Amino acid sequence: MRIQGCLRSMLVALAVATSALAAPACSKSPEITAESIDDNWALTEQHEPGSVVMTVAPDGQVKVLVKDRDGKPIEEGVSGTVTLKAPGKGGAPTTVELVPEPKSGGVLTAKLPALEDDLTEVGYEFKAKGSELKGVLHVPRGGTRELEENAKNGQDIKLDGTKGPNGGVLQIVGDDVIEIVADKETGDVRVYVLDLNLKPVPIGEREIKLGITRGGGSEVIVLAPGPDRLYFTGKLTVKVNPTKITVVVKDGGHTNVVLCGYRPRSVIVVGPSAPVLGILVATTWAVKVVARPTVVVHDDDDDDGRVIIVRKGKGKGKHKWRHKH
Incomplete structure (x- = not known):
């Protein structure tokens, strides 16, 4: 009985330790936030109702932040899609809905196919505070980061x-x-x-x-x-x-x-x-x-x-x- 009791105590201790290890993962901070998106190779396009800050990675990962006319991030009520149209492929464009990134201050994410061409058209359509924001980016294989780096050069x-x-x-x-x-x-x-x-x-x-x-x-x-x-x-x-x-x-x-x-x-x-x-x-x-x-x-x-x-x-x-x- 003493052996069984010891085993039960060990199992309980192991379960508690496992829960403690899993807890930080549940509260993991987002990779990009409203404060940091500008520092992550994003392009900013200014529309009449507000602005769109967008980064497109070579693997097709898209992160977007919509701001109002005063430049403040809109944290709630933003919805929309991004569409990839690869030139010369002959297939239908790929459209993906953006989803909010928890605890990011308003950043939305989507996953498009990887950028395989030297120039790929990525269009976006967002709704925020009763306004529509539409635009198109032409991005290279290196995504928006490549455009930023080439602009620096x-x-x-x-x-x-x-x-x-x-x-x-x-x-x-x-x-x-x-x-x-x-x-x-x-x-x-x-x-x-x-x-x-x-x-x-x-x-x-x-x-x-x-x-x-x-x-x-x-x-x-x-x-x-x-x-x-x-x-x-x-x-x-x-x-x-x-x-x-x-x-x-x-x-x-x-x-x-x-x-x-x-x-x-x-x-x-x-x-x-x-x-x-x-x-x-x-x-x-x-x-x-x-x-x-x-x-x-x-x-x-x-x-x-x-x-x-x-x-x-x-x-x-x-x-x-x-x-x-």
Whole structure:
């Protein structure tokens, strides 16, 4: 009997210990909260009724926080879905409902398929305090983190307000500076690769696609090489200046993806009040393409604060941007 009593005491003690170990797991803190989501590679889109803070991970994990006009997290009464539309797959989009993350201060989560393409369209539709918030993100395989990191890499070089030789929008993508421009009459799009003097050079073996977002819709345009590989060409389905352009440039086994004009941790204005990217211009395509890339030799003792480009290769226009402080 004494042995049985000892066994019962041991079993009770073991059960108590097991319960004590399990208790912290039940009260586990959320991975991301309303206070920390901005520090976890999230993009913020500002709508009229409020803002959407969203992070998309490579494995398809989505975390969202909706804020009111005053920037305060809305902790209750938010519902909605996120939809993944993979380009060129031919299948139906995947739509998943968001669920609240307990003890997170208003963060909602959803699990989409993993990001397998170099550019994937992720749309969202939310309802909060009687208002609807709809939008689209074009994200690379690395998710929103990759967009944030690529924005950091190019933030020292200022091209804001500078127009390209054809009057289009300029953007640095990896080691390239490109011009995005479209004919406002036909909707024909061209993308040029530019040299040190912002003159077009041959595109080499690059590949480029654009994720276009505008009021009322979005699209992904896979551009084709133009004659003699002097530029890329494509066509807008709607002749309206976009509010967002996400650019993919592949070259030499490397892929770079950037959101045009985006700075790390900045707010992206969307909706009717969003500023547009003026790529639609009246053009005659009269700008000539330089036959060979420029070679610039940089003297490290020169401290004039200029932006330096170093080019090499036959017709590829490979180069490196550096901003000296």
